Amino acid sequence: MYSEKVMDHFTNPRNVGEMPDANGIGVEGNPVCGDVMKIYIKINEDKIVDAKFQTFGCGAAIAVSSMVTEMVKGMTLDEALKITKASLAEALDGLPPQKMHCSNLGADALHKAIADYRSKQK
């Protein structure tokens, strides 16, 4: 059902945990639906220097979270905002069609975390 890459990121997720000194936090999803993703990012001079996540959800949701936190490290905010559901799924060698919407919350959570950071800068 899942690609090897999904299984790898699901069984050995990277960047798990809270980040006490995060300057952007984004949450997407609802446990009633089955998936919730919380993304923490640390930004220094418009660049994401660190990212972590906490996720309640299925294998796909955990793999997506792990992948998005890996991808964004070192990206500028504008680059990170270009990450989409599709590019995340592609990076994981695809997701089952039924998981594309409900479990693929990484991009939305990331965009919320960036918005959170920007709102605090004003």
Add this chain to the structure above:
Amino acid sequence: MKTIYLDNVATNPLHPEVLEAMLPYFRELYGNPLSLYEPGIKAREAVEKARENTASLINAKPKEIIFTASGAEANNFALKGIAYANQNKGKHIIISKIEHHSVLNTARFLEKSGFAVTYLPVDKNGIVNPEDVEKAINKETILISIIHASPEIGTIEPITEIGRIAKKKGVIFHTDAVASVGNIPVDVQSLGIDLMSFAAHQFYGPKGAGALYVREGTRIVPLIYGGIQEGGRRAGTENVPAIAGMGKAAELAKSNLQKRIDHIKPLRDKLISNALKIDKLLLTGHPDQRLPGHASFVVEYIEGEAMLLLLAAKGIYCASGSACSSKALKASPVLISIGIPSHLAQGSVVFTLGQDTSDENIAYFNETFPQIITRLREISPYAKGWEGMEDSSCTVKK
């Protein structure tokens, strides 16, 4: 990697003796049971011998057994066949909210075709109250169909009591006994039922073999029209190897039933008592009135599919009723019916033991299961509780 199969409610491995009983009908004894020469006669004898053994398992007469291709077909047949045979008497059917999809969706189909259906609630243990059945009966009621045992929560329903009410009120009573026949003693006489669905692959028989018990004298409209097979009630050339396998599996189940229960139940009890030591883990279904090999839980703060896959990576195979683990992406209606909130239903996990489950299997499981839970809780944002959870309904487009 050593694998431990704890999903016996999904299906059982084929018993080696069952396979042996089937093989001749794939090979030299390939005749059509309707043919009048020797190979046909041999095939017919096999079908009739299987019918005797299958009937004997449930204390029925051979002619009360109609072979089908699955438990789902038997359920469809029972509901549609009785509804259409009795629609002149009335058009009301009673089922429970925790029926298998093959009963639930057939009832919905009949609803669209002009029948009225009452969906009875269950209590927190998943039990249908027989008084509710009695109250739901009206002069239009032609059929009551209540599941014997739930594959999802293991609960065994008070079928004898409901059967008594059905008889008193003169309403035909069907039970879906797919999860129970071959796993606990099932006697159609003492249960007081008129129709019962069951399937061979739930008791070490082959897939593709099921049966509907129809009490002598009960009129039923066929689901499949055609030739005179199964007394004209189910057309189509018999699946002789599968039927022979079902007969053998029934024979083995009958002679080994108590032994199987005595083996499985203490292991299951060990599994449950160990699991209940885990914080924020809840047993679903009835604590005692449940299938002997069945253990089902909801685990808070984590999701069932993730649990299932991490357990599978450790060689342990199980099931889940979470939305993510279902193709339909919907939380199990059974868990919702017993009052489990949707976010907790996501943490559903079901373990069902079989005759091959060993002491060592359970010891390994008891060691592994808490590790998986800890690991997923470390990832979960709710590890410290459901704080910040919006208590809303799911609006994600699926």
